[in-house]
Amino acid sequence: MAKNAMCSAGAILAIACGDGIIKKYAEKKLEGEPPKRICGGKIILNLLHNDGAALGVLRKDQKLLLALNSALVGVAAGELLTSPQKDRPAFRLGMTLAVGGGLSNLIDRVRRGYVTDYFSLDLGSRFEKLKKVVFNLSDFCVFGGCILWCIQHISKSRP
Secondary structure (H helix, E strand, C coil), rough: HHHHHHHHHHHHHHHHHHHHHHHHHHHHHHHHCCCCCECCEEEEEEEEEECCCCHHHCCCCCCHHHHHHHHHHHHHHHHHHCCCCCCHHHHHHHHHHHHHHHHHHHHHHHHHCEEEEEECCCCCCCHHCCCCCCCCHHHEEEHHHHHHHHHHHHEEEEE
């Protein structure tokens, strides 16, 4: 359905552009500033330039990282357009989120050589290590999209 494809394309652009605007704002407002707690201390605004993948993986091999990032976004976009599942809502939403978030981070990586991350979560002492991980909105889109894709895949395989 062309309507679904257009909706997905619009959402992908909104995610990529929206997070791009937030990244630019974070660069301007958080550069050189100490971490700042908001939302009752649960969200920590903290600028980080991540030259690797998640948790800094592959930071020493930028060419491989760029190739993998490009390939994953391309494969996910192709899957979104051609999969027999493309008209199932959970699949379409999951893939749209993953492609939009992946594209935003890919644009960052191509333009700057790193991905701009800007917040951490403080969810209490049980999740103490999570405070050290810095995210951006696109990371949550990729993660959430992958979760939806998995749910769709599991539900599809059940009788």
